[in-house]
Amino acid sequence: MTFEPYITRDEIRQQVERVAAEIKRDCQTRNPLFVCVLNGAFIFAADLFRACDIPEAEITFIRFKSYEGTSSTGQVKQIMGLTEDIAGREIIIVEDIVDTGVTAVQMRKMLAEHNPKSVKMASLLFKPDSLKQGGAPEYVGFNIPSKFILGYGLDLDGLARNLSDIYVLKQEK
Ligand code: IMP
Numbered sequence: 001m002t003f004e005p006y007i008t009r010d011e012i013r014q015q016v017e018r019v020a021a022e023i024k025r026d027c028q029t030r031n032p033l034f035v036c037v038l039n040g041a042f043i044f045a046a047d048l049f050r051a052c053d054i055p056e057a058e059i060t061f062i063r064f065k066s067y068e069g070t071s072s073t074g075q076v077k078q079i080m081g082l083t084e085d086i087a088g089r090e091i092i093i094v095e096d097i098v099d100t101g102v103t104a105v106q107m108r109k110m111l112a113e114h115n116p117k118s119v120k121m122a123s124l125l126f127k128p129d130s131l132k133q134g135g136a137p138e139y140v141g142f143n144i145p146s147k148f149i150l151g152y153g154l155d156l157d158g159l160a161r162n163l164s165d166i167y168v169l170k171q172e173k
C-alpha cells in the first residue's frame, strides 16, 4: 500500500477556522457541548474547539468503532458512552470523517434519547458518494471522493494518526 499527499496542514487550518466561525455564528445557547468521537476526531476536535472560542463551551468524549483495515464493517460498536446529562443542551458532534453514515445515524439516535435541545454534526471530512443513510453532517471541512485517507487523527489500524497532513491511498494501476 502506498499513500500520497492529499490535504496540507495549511488547508486543514483554513477549513477548521471556517467551520469554527460557522458553528459560532449558528450557536443559540451560552454553553454548547461538543461531543468528540474517539479515536479519530481527537486532533480535529482540539483544533476546532480552540478555534470556536465560545467562552462557556464544554467538550466531552464518546467512543465508537466501525472500521477494520481500509473499509467499514457495517457494524458500529459503542466502546465508551456519554457520562453527562445533555437534556436541553445544544450538542455539536465532532467527527473526523463521515463515510457510509452508519456511525453518524447511530450516534444521533443515541444522543436524541437523552432529550438535547439540538444535535448537529461537524465533520472534517465527508464522502457524500458513500453515504447510505441519512446523517450527513451540518458542517463539513472537505467533501472528498470515496477513497481511503489517513493522517491528522485518521488511522489505518491504529497507525498514522500523528501525521500533520492528510494522505490518500494510491490506486494500484
Ligand atoms: P461510517 O460509519 O461508515 O460513516 O464510518 C465512520 C468512521 O469510519 C469514521 O469515524 C472513521 O473512524 C472511519 N473511516 C471512514 N473512512 C475512513 C478513511 O478514509 N480513513 C480512516 N478512517 C475512516
Ligand code: MG
Pocket: 037, 038, 039, 040, 041, 095, 096, 097
Ligand atoms: Mg471515527
